[in-house]
Amino acid sequence: MAQPRVVARDRRDQLGEGPIWSARDGAVYWTDILSGRLNRLTLGDDRVESWNIGGYLGWVIERERGGFVAGIDRRIVTLDLDGPRIETLAELTGEDPGNRVNDAKADRHGRIWAGTMPVAADRASGAFYRLDTDGRVSRVDRGYRIANGPAIATDASHLFHTDSGLRTIFRFDINDDGSLGERMPFIVFEQGWGDPDGMTLDADGGLWVACWGAGCVTRFTPDGNRDRSIALLASQITSCVFAGQALDRMFVTSAAVDVDEPLGGALFEVDPGCRGLPALGYRG
Structure with a gap:
């Protein structure tokens, strides 16, 4: 693919986020x-569908037993698109009433790691949580203004998590009991790079980061060096995911909020020149 493709549809996202690849649905x-x-692009026919779920819908992750788990406002729910039907799985108790969920990923153990942030992105009241397969929620870190983009090593030995407000991607070791080690700065974004947003890992250990404000997705090598970028015709790039049977297609979300851009809020497809990792689901 020589140039990024704009996925044809009849609307733009105010704040597109949290893309996942469903091999189960081919979407x-x-x-x-x-x-x-919640939006769905079926790759077989390029058909786009949309459901009005309500609230601040931060993320969805497939549930291995069927359906999805989703973050809405300050709770984690099960979601069945037939209806849709929503049931509360866990409340994020102790969260500031001005906070909302923002981004999440599952690991190889079937757990979910999810961040929160203030709706106004104006103070460091957000936190980072782990949802275990038995439904228990543990707060594993705190003090985030814009919690973003978990990316988790395939062996679940460590993860990356971002505070976009600090323009920093942090690395954490994951202990055997699921607690996190020390928060260590891994990549600090330089001027002109934008702000780090959603992230995903490729099969070679490269970290792909959506760059809010810089109109691109950027790959960093496993040791944190800036490798290459793919430019897009929207400034507010929010997240990215590998998709397709071979996991060699990348889809990128963006936002239209507060900008006047023809393609702000579009969904893009780019050629990453590499393969991603299989999507993981929640086992609870």
Whole structure:
């Protein structure tokens, strides 16, 4: 693919986020957080569908037993698109009432790691949580203004998590009991790189980061060096996911909020020149 492709549809996302690849459905799902909508692109026919879920819909992750788990406002729910039907799985108790969920990923053990942030992104009141397969929720870190983009090593030995407000991607070791080791800065974004947003790992250990404000996705090598970027015709790039049977296609979300851009809020497809890792689901 020589140039990024704009996926044809009849609307733009206010805050597109959280793309996931569903091999089960042969589709990419992603959210529009501010509109409370879930979108689906079926790769076989390029058909786009949308559901009005409501609330601040931060993320969805497939549930291995069927359906999805989703983050809405300050709770984690099960989601069945037949209806849709929503049931609360866990409340994020102790969260500031001005906070909302923002981004999440599952690991090889079937757990979910999810961040929160203030709706206004104006203070460090957000936190980072782990949802275990028995439904228990543990707060594993705190003090985030814009919690973003977990990316988790395939062996679940460590993960990356971002505070976009600090323009820093942190690395954490994951202990055997699921607690996190020390928060260590891994990549600090330089001027002109934008702000780090959603992330995903490729099969070679490269870290792909959506660069809010810089109109691109950027790959970093396993040791944290900036490798290459793919430019897009929207400034507010929010997240990315590998998709397709061979995991060699990449889809990128963006946001239209607060900008006047023809392609702000579009879903893009780019050629990453590499393969991604299989999507993981929640085992609870």
